[in-house]
Amino acid sequence: MASESNVDDNLHVDEYIEKESSDDELLYMDDVDANFGKLMVLNYFVANKGSINGKTPCRTSFLTRKMYTLEILNGHPDVCYRNFCMQKHVFMNLCDILKEKGLLKDEKKVSVEEGVAIFMMIVGHTTRYNVIGDRFQHSNNTIHKWFKRVVRVVISIGTEIIRPTNQDIVHERILRKYPFFKDYIDAIDGTYVAVWAPALRQSSFRGRKTNVTLNLMLTCDFDMKFTFVYCGWEGTANDSRVFVDAVIRSSNNFSMP
Incomplete structure (x- = not known):
């Protein structure tokens, strides 16, 4: 009976030792896996050190600056x-x-x-x-x-x-076109310039092209030099209305012969 009890005790001891050793092995394997993961991350950063820490030049043209x-x-x-x-x-x-x-x-x-x-x-x-x-x-x-x-x-x-030229002299280009352009001084046209406007006022600035614009009236002589620029009207304003306002207001100093 005593021998049988000793055998049982030895079996329990062996099982305990095996269990303890297996737990140690599992812990060791977990440490290896964790260190392996850290090692992989470290290798990645080392391999890509130039692209992560360094800045790749963006503007590398030979024609630098001026x-x-x-x-x-x-x-x-x-x-x-x-x-x-x-x-x-x-x-x-x-x-x-x-x-x-x-x-x-x-x-x-x-x-x-x-x-x-x-x-x-x-x-x-x-x-x-x-x-x-x-x-x-x-x-x-x-x-x-x-x-x-x-x-x-x-x-x-x-x-x-931007200033008016001498209008007392007929331009030589007009002299070539007599009498079709007799007494012509300047050419007038309008254009639209994209602008920013508050949201509450954008509807009045949206012209026929649906963009937020200003309607500008420009005057140039036959040397293609601007002599008068009138701006401030919304994009929805008609060209004739802008022209009449530019002529009537004395403060605009619109040059007329």
């Missing part, structure tokens, strides 16, 4: 007109005027010529900041800053640029 502007200005005249919507000499005269008046000056990263080129490409081609930034290799913040800066200075000298 090199593109210089290439356009030193190239064919038609290329300058297509890109900047100005003849080369007109573009350079505008830049010189802005410099002489102290309205703009060269900075470390952007020159006056480059700033005016950015402004002309946005206005002339309705191009987005992202596209202009890729073209001139500048951030959107720099493009936005210079666009607003050039807009302000151009508006400030608007009264010097």
Whole structure:
């Protein structure tokens, strides 16, 4: 009987040892799995260190900053007109005027010529900041800053640029067309310019093209120079109504022979 009890005790001890060892093995396997997972994550970060921690350059064109502007200005005249919507000499005269008046000056990263080129490409081609930034290799913040800066200075000298010409002399182009255009001085037309308006007033600014716009009346001579610009009317306003208002109001100083 004593031997049988010893055998039972040994069996219980063996079972306890096996159970304890199996639990240890399970715990060890759990630790291995956890460490393996951590090791895999670590290997992933090490393998992709350049793409995670480093920044991939976005604007890598060889024509960095003002090199593109210089290439356009030193190239064919038609290329300058297509890109900047100005003849080369007109573009350079505008830049010189802005410099002489102290309205703009060269900075470390952007020159006056480059700033005016950015402004002309946005206005002339309705191009987005992202596209202009890729073209001139500048951030959107720099493009936005210079666009607003050039807009302000151009508006400030608007009264010097837009002014009536001598109307006492008949233009030579009219003389060639006598008598069909006898006594013609200027050409008048209207255009729509996209604007922002409060939500409560947008209905009056939506013209026939459903966009929120202003109806502008423009007058130019036969040298294609603007002599009068009248803006402020909503996009729904009729062209004749804008014209009558521009002529009747004495404060507009509408030039009439």
